[in-house]
Amino acid sequence: MTTLARINSALLVIDVQNQVVDGAFNKEAVIVNINNAVHKARAAGVPVVWVQHSDDWMPIGSDDWKIVPELMPLDSEIKVGKLYRNSFEATNLEEIFVQLNVGHVYVCGAQTNNCVRHTSHGALDRGYDVTLIEDAHTTTDYKFEGQSISAEVLVDDLNASFTEYELPGRKAHAVTTAEVFGD
Numbered sequence: 001m002t003t004l005a006r007i008n009s010a011l012l013v014i015d016v017q018n019q020v021v022d023g024a025f026n027k028e029a030v031i032v033n034i035n036n037a038v039h040k041a042r043a044a045g046v047p048v049v050w051v052q053h054s055d056d057w058m059p060i061g062s063d064d065w066k067i068v069p070e071l072m073p074l075d076s077e078i079k080v081g082k083l084y085r086n087s088f089e090a091t092n093l094e095e096i097f098v099q100l101n102v103g104h105v106y107v108c109g110a111q112t113n114n115c116v117r118h119t120s121h122g123a124l125d126r127g128y129d130v131t132l133i134e135d136a137h138t139t140t141d142y143k144f145e146g147q148s149i150s151a152e153v154l155v156d157d158l159n160a161s162f163t164e165y166e167l168p169g170r171k172a173h174a175v176t177t178a179e180v181f182g183d
Contacts, residue, residue, distance in 0.1 A: 003127035003169035006103030011041040014051045014087060014109030014116055014137075016071055019064030021110050024138040025151030031070045033136040033177040034108050038071065044181040047100055049078045051087045053115060085118035088126065097128075104129040106180060108136035113154045120162070124172055134159040134174040 016034060021027055041048050050073045058064045060081065067073060082091050097105075105123045107130060109116055116137045123130045137158070139151045158174075165172040 002103035002129045004103040006101045008101045009104040010047045010102045011106045012049050015053045016068055016109050019058050023140050030138040036177050037136050040181040051080045053082055085115045086122040087119040088122045106131045108133040110138050112137045112139035112158050129170050130172040132162040132174040135176050
């Protein structure tokens, strides 16, 4: 139902980097689910696009910046470097999706309340249909204005907000890893 005249899908794996997922909620299970989603996408012929954030505290090439060793991007798969929470901002991600004829994006990765949320909403704002893989994203607990916010609550909140969510001409929803790519 995308507002874009594009028919293909892509799997976007956001910031599953050593430093980003260090201490993340349900980390091991989420990485297994991301790995399963990646393998299912490849088997279905759905392109996998890997996104890596860099910052002063996580410079390109550092161990912190590297994708976790449990995940193995193929040399042929697209990698996008970014500096902002929204993976579309100041990157070539939109051009990549145009070339791949992508109008539907499956999203997984880290961190739920930052880059996963901002990228998912950025995709919707640009006219994409978005499927959040509800058991394949994570974040860490954090404090805001003296209040502790649990990672589990943040994950559940994003999953709930992507349940039956529509904008004019496009949809967002959340599904499990078992439900993606034809299962």
